[in-house]
Amino acid sequence: MATIYDVSVLAGVSLATVSRVMNKNAKVSEKTAQKVQDAMKQLGYRPNAIAQSLASNRSNSVGILVSELHGPFYGSMMSGIEAELRTAEKHVIIAAGHSEEALEKEGIEFLISRRCDALILHVEAVSDEYLVELVKGDIPIVLINRYIAEIADHCISLNNELGGYYATKALLEKGHRQFAYISGPSWKMDAQERLKGHQRALKEFNVSYNDALTYEGDYQETSGSQGTSYLLEQSRPFTALVCANDEMALGAMTVLREKGIRVPDDISLMGFDNIFFSQFIHPKLSTVDYPIKQMGKMAACWTLKHTFNQAEHDITHIFTPSVVIRDSTQAV
Amino acid sequence: MATIYDVSVLAGVSLATVSRVMNKNAKVSEKTAQKVQDAMKQLGYRPNAIAQSLASNRSNSVGILVSELHGPFYGSMMSGIEAELRTAEKHVIIAAGHSEEALEKEGIEFLISRRCDALILHVEAVSDEYLVELVKGDIPIVLINRYIAEIADHCISLNNELGGYYATKALLEKGHRQFAYISGPSWKMDAQERLKGHQRALKEFNVSYNDALTYEGDYQETSGSQGTSYLLEQSRPFTALVCANDEMALGAMTVLREKGIRVPDDISLMGFDNIFFSQFIHPKLSTVDYPIKQMGKMAACWTLKHTFNQAEHDITHIFTPSVVIRDSTQAV
DNA sequence: TTGTATGCGTTATCAC
C-alpha cells in the first residue's frame, strides 16, 4: 500500500508538501498541488488513518457503546447518531456492552484505546462512580439514557419516571382500577424509574399497588409472554396490563390472544418506547414515545460541540416522554 | 495519558521489557514482570491501540459494512458477527453504507484506512467489478448476501432464488393459483433473485405471471402497505400475496386488516427473512427463513480462518433457505 | 532475560 513517502518521491516534492495538499491547511502552489494529486491518483494512495491519528492525536471518529447491536431501540439510537455525525464527516466506531459490567468496561477501554475523539455511551451495568471518574478523563463523554446528577451536563436522558406515570395515568383516566405490571430487570435504572412512575400514578388515584400482580421481565418478547401467563394464573382480575417496553407488550399480546382474551375489550394493554413496529401490530399498540432517535442525534450534537467546537448546537439534556394512544387501550 | 515509556521509567526497566509483559510473547522474569504490572496499575496505563496497530501492522479488529445500523436484518447480522468475534477477542468496527454507491465506497475506504485486519461487507450498490478488484488487495474481504462467481470463496450468501421459489411453491401446493407479488427494489440482486424464484415456481405449475399484480417496494413496511393498496385497486382477484420480505408483509397485513380482508381466510400472506418479530405478529407470519445470524457468524469464522489463521473453521458458502409455515397461509 | 535502536506513516515545527 502506497505511503505518503511514495507519493512525495513520484511527485518530486517533500513529505511535508504532500501532507499539505492532503489537508489543505497551508498554501501550496497550484502547480505542485496538481503534481501531487496526480501522483496520489496514480499510486492509488489512501492515507493511513492510523498514522494520522497517532501523529495528530485525533481520529475524526466517535465511539459508541450500546448494549446490543440488534433490537429496534439500539438500532434507532445508532442510526440517529450516525446520521448526524455523517453530515459532519465524522465516523462512528461501535462496540457492544451486553449489559455486563466487565464487557461494558472492556468496550469503553477499546474505544478509548482506539483514540476516539469522543464517546457516546449507553451503559447499564457500570456504576455511577465509575462514570463520574471516567468523565474526568481527557476524552469527552456523553451518556445516553442515564442521569447522574454530578455530571448532568454529560447526560442525555429521558424522564422515565414521568413516562411510567403517564402510561398508567392514561389508563386510570379511562377508568381502569385493576392493574397488572410487567417490569424490566429491576437492576436497570430505567426499569426502576418506570415502575416508580407507575406506582405514583396509582397512588394519585388511590389505587393500591399490588405486588402479586407485578412480574419482572427482561425487556424481551419472551418474558412478556411468560409474565402474562404468570399474571393470568394469579387469578386476581385486572383490566389493564402495563408493560415496561413494547417488546414485552408484544409478547403479552400474543399470549392474551392465545388464551382468547381480547385486547382491548377484555384487557387494555400499554407499552413503552414506541418502537417502529408498534404501529404495525394488531391491535396497534398504545405506548409511551421514547424519542431515542432524536436523543441519539442530540448526543451526536453534543460531541460535535464539545470535541469539534461546533458551538452552534443547543443541547437538550432531558427529554420528556409523551403518551401515544392507539388501539390496544380503551375505557373500562 | 500514560505511555509505555512512563511505565518503563517507573518500573526501572526498558521499553522493550514493558512491551514484552504486555504481549506475553517473550520470556520475562517473574520479578520484573511484577514490577511492570505494578507500574502499569499505578499509572492507570492503557496501551494505545493506534500506536500498536501502526507498529505491528495489525489491529485485532474486523470492519463491518452494513447498509443500515437499524432493522432486524442488519441487527441480527451484526450480532452474529460480533458474538463470534468476541470469543476470539477480536473487535468490530461498524460503518453504514446506506445502499448508496458513494457511501459504500467511502465506508470501505474508512475501514481500510483504519487498518482493519479483515472486512465483512454487506454491500448492494457497488459493482461486481469493484468488489473483484477490492478482493485482490492485501486485506481479506468476505461478502455477505452476495454471490460473485469469480470470487465465490469470498462470498457467504443465501440462495435467494430458491427461497423465492419455495415461498411461492408452498402456496401453489396449497392450491393457490392467483398471485400478487410485492418485490424489493429491482436494482437489488436479492430482490431480483427472489422474484425469479417466484416466477419459476409459477411456471412450474403452469400459472402465468402477471406483471400487473406485481408491485415494486423498497423492503420497508410502508411500501408493503402502499403496494397492497395498489394491488387491491387493480381489481384483479388474487388469493395469495407474496412479499419479498417480512417488513413489507407486515405493512401488507396492516392494510388488509383495515380493508376488512381476512388473513389467511381471504388472502394468504407470505413473507421472507423470518425476522424475529414475524412470530409475534398476528396472524403469525408464514415466511422463508433467512439464517442471517448464522451467516454473520460464518462470515466471522471466515475472517478468523483467513486472517488469524484459525484453520479449524469449516466454511459454508451458500446457505439454503427453508419455508416456515405459520398462520398467515392456508389452503384455498 | 533484558536493553538498544530503528521503523511504522503521518503531522507539525521549524527553518529556508
Add this chain to the structure above:
DNA sequence: GTGATAACGCATACAA
C-alpha cells in the same frame, strides 16, 4: 511556498 526533521506510542530485530 517548500523542505528537513522531530515527534506520536509502540513492536521488534539485533545485541548484550
